Amino acid sequence: MPRRKRVLGQRGVKAVLLYPMNALASDQAGRIGEYLAQPEFAQVAAGLYIGDRPDTDFRRVMTRRQW
Numbered sequence: 001m002p003r004r005k006r007v008l009g010q011r012g013v014k015a016v017l018l019y020p021m022n023a024l025a026s027d028q029a030g031r032i033g034e035y036l037a038q039p040e041f042a043q044v045a046a047g048l049y050i051g052d053r054p055d056t057d058f059r060r061v062m063t064r065r066q067w
Contacts (some may be wrong), residue, residue, distance in 0.1 A: 033061045046060065048061050
């Protein structure tokens with residue numbers, strides 16, 4: 001459904017995932033980044049906010065607060 005909304009010009013946050021620990025959030029960000037690397041998800045964006053800047057860079061998950 002969210003991709004259909006984008007085609008109709010409706011932008012915005014479609015989902016928010018909350019994790020209780022930074023380590024778990026970072027692990028999941030890596031997995032989400034691998035999933036988003038598939039060509040059919042080229043227009044899907046993800047971001048990670050954990051208070052501090054993560055130690056690692058993710059392929060398809062934004063970690064900078066300035067976009």
